[in-house]
Amino acid sequence: MHDLKERAQKALKKKAAIGRDIDLSKYKLETPGERGGLGQICETDLLSAGIIPSGKGRSGSYIQEDHTVAHCNITQDGVEVAAIEDALARYDWLKDYWWKALEVDTDKYTAFTELQPPQGYFMRVETGKKTHFPLQACLYMEEEGVLQAVHNIVIAEEGAEMNIITGCTTASSLQSGLHLGVSEFYVKKGAKITFTMIHNWKEDVIVRPRTGVIVEEGGIFISNYVSLKQVKDLQTFPTAYLNGDNAIARFSSILVAPEGSHLDTGARVYLKGRGSRSEIISRTISSGGTIIARGHLIGDAEDIKAHLECQGLILTERGIIHAIPELEGRLSGVDMSHEAAVGKIAQEEIEYLMARGLSEEEATATIVRGFLNVEIEGLPAELKREIDRAIAESEKDLF
Amino acid sequence: MLILDGVSVEVSGREILHDISMEVKPGETHVLFGPNGTGKTTLLMTIMGFSGYNVTKGKIFYKGEEITNLPLYERARMGIGMSFQRPPTIRGLKTRQLVALCAKMKRDPEELAKRLNFTGFLDRDVNSNLSGGEIKKSELLQLMAQNPDLVLLDEPESGVDLENIALVGEVIAELLDKTIKHFDEPMIEHRKKRKKSGIIITHTGFIMRYVKADVGHVILNGRLSCASNPEEIFACVGKFGYEECVRCMI
Numbered sequence: 113m114h115d116l117k118e119r120a121q122k123a124l125k126k127k128a129a130i131g132r133d134i135d136l137s138k139y140k141l142e143t144p145g146e147r148g149g150l151g152q153i154c155e156t157d158l159l160s161a162g163i164i165p166s167g168k169g170r171s172g173s174y175i176q177e178d179h180t181v182a183h184c185n186i187t188q189d190g191v192e193v194a195a196i197e198d199a200l201a202r203y204d205w206l207k208d209y210w211w212k213a214l215e216v217d218t219d220k221y222t223a224f225t226e227l228q229p230p231q232g233y234f235m236r237v238e239t240g241k242k243t244h245f246p247l248q249a250c251l252y253m254e255e256e257g258v259l260q261a262v263h264n265i266v267i268a269e270e271g272a273e274m275n276i277i278t279g280c281t282t283a284s285s286l287q288s289g290l291h292l293g294v295s296e297f298y299v300k301k302g303a304k305i306t307f308t309m310i311h312n313w314k315e316d317v318i319v320r321p322r323t324g325v326i327v328e329e330g331g332i333f334i335s336n337y338v339s340l341k342q343v344k345d346l347q348t349f350p351t352a353y354l355n356g357d358n359a360i361a362r363f364s365s366i367l368v369a370p371e372g373s374h375l376d377t378g379a380r381v382y383l384k385g386r387g388s389r390s391e392i393i394s395r396t397i398s399s400g401g402t403i404i405a406r407g408h409l410i411g412d413a414e415d416i417k418a419h420l421e422c423q424g425l426i427l428t429e430r431g432i433i434h435a436i437p438e439l440e441g442r443l444s445g446v447d448m449s450h451e452a453a454v455g456k457i458a459q460e461e462i463e464y465l466m467a468r469g470l471s472e473e474e475a476t477a478t479i480v481r482g483f484l485n486v487e488i489e490g491l492p493a494e495l496k497r498e499i500d501r502a503i504a505e506s507e508k509d510l511f
Numbered sequence: 512m513l514i515l516d517g518v519s520v521e522v523s524g525r526e527i528l529h530d531i532s533m534e535v536k537p538g539e540t541h542v543l544f545g546p547n548g549t550g551k552t553t554l555l556m557t558i559m560g561f562s563g564y565n566v567t568k569g570k571i572f573y574k575g576e577e578i579t580n581l582p583l584y585e586r587a588r589m590g591i592g593m594s595f596q597r598p599p600t601i602r603g604l605k606t607r608q609l610v611a612l613c614a615k616m617k618r619d620p621e622e623l624a625k626r627l628n629f630t631g632f633l634d635r636d637v638n639s640n641l642s643g644g645e646i647k648k649s650e651l652l653q654l655m656a657q658n659p660d661l662v663l664l665d666e667p668e669s670g671v672d673l674e675n676i677a678l679v680g681e682v683i684a685e686l687l688d689k690t691i692k693h694f695d696e697p698m699i700e701h702r703k704k705r706k707k708s709g710i711i712i713t714h715t716g717f718i719m720r721y722v723k724a725d726v727g728h729v730i731l732n733g734r735l736s737c738a739s740n741p742e743e744i745f746a747c748v749g750k751f752g753y754e755e756c757v758r759c760m761i
Contacts, residue, residue: 423602460599463561467595468613468653469587478612482603482636 116216120226123217131347131376134318136224139259139290144231145180154284161279161312162498163250169494171245174233177252178260190241191274192234193249196263199234206234209265213296213324214351221292221320225261232262232294237272237303246275246308246494253282253289253317261292268303268331276305277498280319281312288316295323299331301356308336308495310502313343315372321348329356329385336495337365338502339375342401347376349406354381354388364486365394366499369401369431378406378436383416383446390416395486396424398431408438411446420450425457425483512537512708513558513661518569520550520557526567527553528733535661538705540687540722542741543712545730546753551712552596554730555663558710559593560586573661592659594650596666600638606649607633614656623655627682643670651682662686662709668717680721683711689722716745729756
């Protein structure tokens with residue numbers, strides 16, 4: 113651990129490979145307060161990010177407000193949800209997972225997070241167990257100008273299955289803040305993690321998630337990322353390593369950038385296990401903001417199959433969608449493809465619906481709704497409902 | 512029901528239709544014949560009100576009101592419906608949802624789809640991965656939900672296999688209230704009350720086996736060359752080709 117701190121110290125000024133450099137000293141850090149109590153947190157803020165305050169219909173919950181653990185519980189055997197601080201104290205072996213899916217000195221954000229007292233959540237499902245209901249986690253920012261830095265670890269042991277909904281959101285009064293979120297996912301042999309993240313930020317919030325995923329033989333990692341509200345500057349580029357044979361990773365993102373938003377997102381997948389598969393899909397809409405949709409697939413084993421799809425719609429006169437799909441085949445037995453399309457809604461489609469009696473606005477809204485309706489194979493109905501709800505919610509801002 | 516009074520239409524700056532006049536009375540079904548590229552589809556698109564089809568001369572009246580400059584969706588809401596030859600795919604929008612929208616949520620898409628043996632396609636994206644015949648069924652399904660008073664059909668039978676052609680034909684007859692069956696009232700009374708009208712473009716004439724058309728027209732080089740008995744026109748074109756129509760026009 114000492115070595116990690118040292119490496120972090122050295123990287124404290126290291127700029128990230130992508131994205132605008134952020135001055136961390138402008139944001140406030142506070143000592144964690146008394147644990148427990150959702151008193152301060154507005155229920156509607158939580159609901160808007162897919163978090164159910166009562167925990168009903170969830171197998172476990174973790175809610176953190178700024179730097180304080182506000183709520184943590186579990187309702188199912190074989191499932192663990194804990195504050196990472198507690199988990200580190202409880203399990204000596206957890207250090208074997210600490211900074212193993214990404215490097216501590218990746219950039220100043222990972223380094224800074226390591227040098228803070230550990231915050232964030234730990235989730236684990238035991239060998240062969242499955243979550244009956246999704247687990248939920250919420251990282252909530254309340255104090256104006258706050259810097260929230262968390263380090264989460266999620267482990268699905270062999271043959272385990274877990275569904276997670278995470279909602280990151282802010283108090284309605286908060287305008288500015290910085291969220292640094294380090295997440296490490298470990299999908300063991302034959303296990304499956306479905307991770308659905310709904311981001312619900314504010315005009316002046318800056319977000320720098322750093323994510324690493326390791327998938328073993330036959331393991332499946334499915335990530336669904338939804339960000340539909342304004343956010344000043346978000347840059348994330350999760351990386352998955354499909355180390356085992358026949359491992360699978362799927363990243364789907366649904367992004368809307370209103371004016372004043374800058375979203376630089378995507379995923380990178382190393383397909384190292386024979387027969388491993390990956391898919392990166394993004395549906396992006398600019399209603400005045402900027403979206404950079406990245407995707408980088410690296411085929412490094414026989415019989416791998418990988419596909420990348422970036423579809424972008426620009427709804428307003430001004431708005432930028434920049435798709436950067438990259439395919440990197442490193443040997444001959446790979447099957448990799450991509451398709452990318454950016455543009456406005458086809459007039460032909462609008463008029464087709466108008467011929468059925470829909471006004472131009474109704475036709476446009478119907479097409480946009482369809483566009484955002486990404487079909488995610490194997491997505492539990494409950495998570496799908498949360499995504500649909502978030503989309504329906506954001507529609508009133510779009511038109 | 513529909514009157515075109517000396518209508519000329521320009522597409523991309525080129526006049527495609529010249530001085531078209533025709534009247535479709537309530538309850539009448541008209542058939543448009545003509546070689547490829549003579550302006551048949553342009554005529555339907557113009558009646559429906561699509562952008563890019565500019566009426567440069569003349570007027571269009573529907574149910575007694577001038578609709579020449581009315582937006583597309585207003586015409587649809589007034590009861591004009593159209594089936595398209597090559598409709599666009601709309602990703603993510605399910606056929607079921609579109610049919611429900613067409614029916615203004617008043618009719619069950621499942622029930623309507625049963626009539627066309629199309630229930631298995633309701634959860635597909637609109638016009639995605641459909642064969643030619645399936646597209647025609649999907650279009651008809653939307654029209655059934657819309658229940659328009661003036662039905663514009665652009666080659667409704669093309670691409671439909673022999674097994675389905677009767678079904679498609681019967682559904683079109685139902686849309687136009689032209690089903691031959693025993694009504695409570697005498698046929699003549701029923702015919703007098705019939706309000707549904709239609710314009711059908713056909714090359715093969717197959718559709719005329721199922722839908723008894725009242726008037727036939729031939730369009731040649733953007734001009735209406737004749738309005739007469741549809742069966743007679745079809746037989747004549749079958750025998751002599753459209754050259755005979757050219758002779759009629761001179």
